[in-house]
Amino acid sequence: MWKARNNEFSHYAIALIIALFAASHIADLIIGDSSHNQYNPVFIYIINKYVFILASVLEILVALICIWCAGKIVADYALLILVTLYVWYRVSFYLTGGHDCGCTGVLGKLFGIPKTIEILIPVIVLVLMLNVGLYGILVKRNLNAHSKI
Numbered sequence: 001m002w003k004a005r006n007n008e009f010s011h012y013a014i015a016l017i018i019a020l021f022a023a024s025h026i027a028d029l030i031i032g033d034s035s036h037n038q039y040n041p042v043f044i045y046i047i048n049k050y051v052f053i054l055a056s057v058l059e060i061l062v063a064l065i066c067i068w069c070a071g072k073i074v075a076d077y078a079l080l081i082l083v084t085l086y087v088w089y090r091v092s093f094y095l096t097g098g099h100d101c102g103c104t105g106v107l108g109k110l111f112g113i114p115k116t117i118e119i120l121i122p123v124i125v126l127v128l129m130l131n132v133g134l135y136g137i138l139v140k141r142n143l144n145a146h147s148k149i
Contacts, residue, residue, distance in 0.1 A: 007139065008071030010132045014079065015066035017125055022059035024105030025052050031106060041096040042089060052102075058082060076136035079129045086126055 029036065029052050036049040043051060065078040093101055103122040104113065113121070 007076075007132075007136045010135070011066040011070035011075045014129055014132050015063040015070075017128070018059045018063040018066070018082075020107075021103075021105065021122075021125070022056045022063065024107045025056040025059070026105075028052065028102065028105040028109075029056075033102075035100075035102065041098040042092045048102075052105075058085070071136075073136060076133040079133035080137070083126055083129045083133065086122075090122075 029049060036047065036052065038048055040046050040048050040051045059082070062078045062082045066075045069075040069078075090101065090103075100115070101119075101122075102108070104118050107113070108118040108121075
């Protein structure tokens with residue numbers, strides 16, 4: 001019972017964090033930046049503005065899934081898919097010559113966060129998302145295996 005509630009709370013908490021990232025990306029798009037009109041190093045035919053919009057939409061969808069399906073394995077898979085996409089993008093971004101992903105959106109600029117910390121914050125969030133997703137999947141799989149015995 002406690003593990004199910006703990007996992008449900010984790011989904012709500014991570015949904016809030018993801019929603020903050022989405023809001024930060026949307027605010028960054030509204031404020032505008034010269035880098036938004038540059039071509040993206042990973043998606044070479046798309047400008048950064050559209051990559052930010054896509055990221056915001058994905059973050060909002062995953063946050064809603066985490067809220068609507070809190071405590072369920074669907075939320076765990078949604079988190080793991082988002083983590084996989086973001087890890088793939090970050091690795092591709094740096095391998096293709098990218099140096100400042102702007103992952104924290106306007107929050108990094110608003111609070112004057114140093115670039116080293118601004119790079120570290122999304123990594124910490126990705127690790128949290130990975131932990132929540134894996135915890136839910138492994139615990140549920142373990143509980144299902146023991147219930148069949």
